[in-house]
Each structure stands twice: as C-alpha cells, then as structure tokens.
Amino acid sequence: MLCPLHSSSKLPIETSEPQKQIRKRHAPEGVSRVSSISKAGNGTSRMWTWPSGSPCKWVICCSALSVAEKDIISEFTKMTGVNVSRIWSPMVSHVIASTDKNGACKRTLKFLMAILDGRWILSIDWIKACMEARGPVDEEAYEITVDVQGISRGPQLGRLRVINKQPKLFNGFSFYFKGDYTPSYKGYLQDLVIAAGGTVLQRKPISRNQEKLLDDSLTSPIFIIYSLEHPDKNRFQDYPLVVNHRRAEAQALADASGGKVAANTWIIDSIAACKLETLC
Numbered sequence: 664m665l666c667p668l669h670s671s672s673k674l675p676i677e678t679s680e681p682q683k684q685i686r687k688r689h690a691p692e693g694v695s696r697v698s699s700i701s702k703a704g705n706g707t708s709r710m711w712t713w714p715s716g717s718p719c720k721w722v723i724c725c726s727a728l729s730v731a732e733k734d735i736i737s738e739f740t741k742m743t744g745v746n747v748s749r750i751w752s753p754m755v756s757h758v759i760a761s762t763d764k765n766g767a768c769k770r771t772l773k774f775l776m777a778i779l780d781g782r783w784i785l786s787i788d789w790i791k792a793c794m795e796a797r798g799p800v801d802e803e804a805y806e807i808t809v810d811v812q813g814i815s816r817g818p819q820l821g822r823l824r825v826i827n828k829q830p831k832l833f834n835g836f837s838f839y840f841k842g843d844y845t846p847s848y849k850g851y852l853q854d855l856v857i858a859a860g861g862t863v864l865q866r867k868p869i870s871r872n873q874e875k876l877l878d879d880s881l882t883s884p885i886f887i888i889y890s891l892e893h894p895d896k897n898r899f900q901d902y903p904l905v906v907n908h909r910r911a912e913a914q915a916l917a918d919a920s921g922g923k924v925a926a927n928t929w930i931i932d933s934i935a936a937c938k939l940e941t942l943c
Contacts, residue, residue, distance in 0.1 A: 711743050722746045726760040726773040739790050748749045751776045757783045759790060760807055767811045769882045772851060774810070775934045777818070779832065779858045781825025784818040796898055820937035831860025832937060837885045839864040841916060842909045844890050844927075852888075852930055859934060868920035885922035887931065889913035 667866055713719060724743055725736060736759065748755055751773045758777040760768040764785070768774060777784050789805035809815040824832070838856050840863070842848055853863045868885050889909040893902060910924065917924045925942050932940045 678728050698868055710797055714799065719743065720746050721756050722752070722754045724748045724751060724755040724758050724773055724777075724869070726758050726771045726784075727769045728759065728761045728787070731916075732759075732761055733792075735787060735790055739794055742794060753780060755780075755782055757785060757789075757802070759785055762786050762807060763811065765809070766807065767809045767813075769805050770810050770812065770935055772855075772930065775855055775931065776858055778821035778934060778937055779855070781822045783822070812932070812935065814936045815938045816930065817935045824937060832934065833859040833861030833887045835860075837862045837864050837868075837883050838888055838930075839868055839885065839916070839922070840888050840890075841913045842890050843894070844894065845892060848892065849857055852927060855930060855934060867916065868922060870919045885917075885920055887913040887917045887920070887924050888927055889924065891928055915922055 697839070721743075723736070723740075724747070725733065728736065736747070739745070746754075753776065755773075758773050759772055762768045768784070768786075774784060783802045784807050785802055786807055789800065789802060792800040792805065795800060799811075807818055810817065823829075833856060838853075838861050840852065844852075856863055862883075868887075887910070891906060894905045910926075913924045916918045916922070923942060929942060
C-alpha cells in the first residue's frame with residue numbers, strides 16, 4: 664500500500680508477485696533457468712551468438728510489463744537461455760521496464776533497487792534489438808532516462824555511482840520512521856533505506872544534550888520521516904489536519920535530537936533521482 668496523496672509517492676508493485684516474496688533476502692530462489700538452447704537437435708543454438716563464446720551472465724527481471732511484453736521476454740529467453748528472476752535480487756543484471764508513450768517508466772521496487780545497485784534499466788526495445796541482431800546489443804541507447812514523475816537520469820546516475828565506487832546514497836545517514844504507516848509499506852521503505860546504505864533506527868533518537876554526554880563525536884545526520892499516507896476512511900476528510908499533526912510531531916522530535924524532517928516521499932524521490940532531493 665502506498666500513499667495516494669502525492670503522485671511521487673507511487674511505488675507500484677506487480678500484483679502477480681506476492682509482497683512477502685519481494686522482501687525476501689534469499690532471492691536466488693526466485694531465479695528460474697530456461698531450458699538450455701544448446702541441446703542437440705533443437706537448432707536454436709545457431710540463432711544466438713555470445714561474443715567469443717562467453718557464457719551467459721545475464722539475469723533479467725521484469726518491471727510492470729504488459730502481457731504482450733512478457734510474451735516477448737518469453738521468446739527471448741527461449742532464444743538465449745538467459746536466467747529470469749521473478750523477484751528483485753542482487754543477481755539481477757538487467758531490469759526490463761515498461762514505458763509509456765513518452766518513454767517514462769513506473770516506479771516499482773525493482774526499479775528503485777536497480778538504481779541503488781547500479782543495474783541496467785532498459786526498455787523492451789533492447790530485447791527486440793538483441794533478438795533481431797541474434798546477439799548482445801549495446802545497452803546504453805536503450806537505457807530509460809525518465810520516470811512517470813518526471814525525474815530523469817536516475818538509472819544512469821545509479822550506474823555511474825557504482826562504477827566510480829562512490830558511497831551509497833544514504834551512507835552515514837540514520838532514519839527514524841515517526842507516526843502511522845501501513846506495515847507493508849513501512850517495510851518497503853526500510854528495505855530501500857538499508858539498500859541505499861542508511862541505518863534504520865528502531866528506538867526514538869535521544870536529545871542532543873544526552874547524545875553529547877554519551878559521545879561528543881557523534882555527527883551522523885538523522886532524518887525523522889513522517890508519513891503522507893491517507894488515514895482510514897472514517898477520517899479521510901481530516902487528512903490535512905492529520906498530516907500537519909504528523910509533521911509537527913516529527914519536527915518536535917527533530918528539534919530535540921538535532922535531526923531533519925522529511926516526508927516518506929522524499930526517500931523515494933531521492934532514490935529515483937539517485938541524489939538527495941531538496942527537503943520541503
């Protein structure tokens with residue numbers, strides 16, 4: 664469940680995948696191997712050529728694809744024998760995401776995780792080009808450059824961050840989630856924070872005075888994250904008051920602990936852009 668208030672908070676998760684599967688750490692179980700194309704007599708091995716006879720190291724993961732696009736992936740795997748993961752895994756090398764007429768893709772957990780891990784995020788056109796060429800095609804021309812919220816270059820910046828061995832996006836930051844969250848959504852946010860190198864605090868941050876008494880060298884930035892999720896149906900009309908109250912409570916805690924206040928959407932926007940967005 665995601666906050667429907669702000670469009671940038673959308674984080675579509677494919678309904679065909681059980682939510683619990685997405686959060687599993689032992690993702691290799693989600694990888695399935697297509698029958699090898701090298702079996703004698705099927706003739707498909709002559710249709711595809713790996714450079715210099717190199718073995719296939721691709722693991723593909725699909726993000727919000729249509730039925731027709733999934734059929735193309737199926738044909739591609741039959742032709743190449745590549746691995747396909749139904750869920751996100753660090754083993755994934757390429758995320759194939761559906762795009763709209765403007766070339767923009769939806770924000771899914773797979774999309775955001777791929778940015779953080781510096782993986783290729785490509786349109787289905789790359790698959791088509793590979794099939795036509797009967798071999799690997801350079802990915803760069805098919806890299807998705809914008810998401811449906813208008814944030815651009817996230818996938819490219821994510822790859823460059825990993826290639827250049829830069830620190831992770833939230834490296835050295837601590838996050839405390841204040842207030843009401845749908846449990847599953849809070850779990851997704853926490854998974855993203857950890858994948859981005861941040862630390863999730865399970866206990867309320869102590870005041871600055873207490874912190875100095877314990878360790879005067881502690882300077883790790885703390886973000887107090889409040890929720891923009893809608894309250895229950897009976898309180899829907901009170902939404903502005905509810906959000907203002909949540910922010911006020913988060914601000915009070917931030918003032919006491921020397922932290923900064925941010926909405927849950929700031930986490931998603933920053934990951935999608937692969938840079939820290941301006942705090943509102």
